[in-house]
Amino acid sequence: MKLKPAVELKDESHDETRRHLLEAAGEVFAEGGFREATVREICRRAGANIAAINYHFGDKETLYLDVLRYAHGKALEKYPPLPGVTEGAPPEKKLRAFIHSLLLRIFDKGPTAWQGKVLLREMIEPTKALDSLVEERMRPMVGQLWKIVAEILDCPVNDERVRLCGFSIVSQCTFYKHCSPVVSRLFPDKLPQDAAGIGRLADHITNFSLAAMKHVPPVKH
Amino acid sequence: MKLKPAVELKDESHDETRRHLLEAAGEVFAEGGFREATVREICRRAGANIAAINYHFGDKETLYLDVLRYAHGKALEKYPPLPGVTEGAPPEKKLRAFIHSLLLRIFDKGPTAWQGKVLLREMIEPTKALDSLVEERMRPMVGQLWKIVAEILDCPVNDERVRLCGFSIVSQCTFYKHCSPVVSRLFPDKLPQDAAGIGRLADHITNFSLAAMKHVPPVKH
DNA sequence: TGACTTGTCAAACACTTGTTTGAATTATGT
């Protein structure tokens, strides 16, 4: 008998239970968070035995960390940071593409939508998994945005205005995700429902931010 | 023996246990959410017996609802929506005051800071308590902001641009609360630390938003 | 074939949870 599985599996395709557990755990963790999620519910949805989690992952906490890494990889392959924009394009076009891509990620429905919820939970209860997530996934993305903003502001990327304006741009996108319960209660039918609505929202945020950056006075220290 | 206390207490000051429970429960709920919070921990911090919650509130869920109402009242009395701004002041001044007040609420430290965390948890796990919170506390506040924005845009308050720009403004403020784990990891020393930093951030958001609203093109439907 | 590993299963274990109980204590009103 063995308590921990081999660190590397010879044939990944044969290990379906593990993948089922990751997918099911992602859903359950997204719905209720780490504490509220029960191994019994996860195993039930995965069609696995109660002991499957302890066998494949050791314990519930290790499963959660693996779920975050799994979601990280899945999200990256589904949403490339800057899709289909040439290097020499004008920064305004790049900004529009960046914002639109970010909004699409936020309003993504379907089987992988739980990834966003798990990430949102990390905002109020950060675990050690957030550290690598920030470094590997978010820092490169804000780096791209910084370059675009610096180009528009016509100043070096390490200027404080770049950071402030960058946050102002990202915040307008994430708002609709982080505050959707409030937004939907304030205006039940005003959350973008389809691709067209997302496009209009991307247009507003782009226009709003471009107008701001081209007329905002320099900050004083 | 009696299971439920009188609906109205003759002398509120004599009932300290109830208040201690509300304060302690607020902290514990803020730290771990509803599920993770245990009545034993709440009672321990309140210096009360295990059975105190069931005696004073009936059950754990009723206690949570009462905690939210309690926090709601406390926050309103500590942070009036538009402090010290005369009715006839220019809309730019009102906007600056509104943003600064919102930021002060967000970055509030001290014994009442747990209120914001509980509210943030409602964003990802809305309970029935959020409904009344949105209606009683948030809708009036956004109403004030709408009027200011409409004045700046010089258009009726029910214009779609008012709603979009209003969200753009609020989002920039709430961002630093909702994404503080990410922001602090990306730039460890860039979160505003003191009143001066909050003031500078309020200046940026105000300038950014004013510049945007005065130069943003009208949206097309 | 036969020892050996890998994976699954139902059952049980040890522990924590929210809640209830009934007695003990304190406050209140006449």
Next chain:
DNA sequence: ACATAATTCAAACAAGTGTTTGACAAGTCA
């Protein structure tokens, strides 16, 4: 002072939790 209500307390309860166990089946390689 007395009787009654209000409140607190330690102990126990029933239900649910993550985890462990040991048996069992299926594959692997000598």
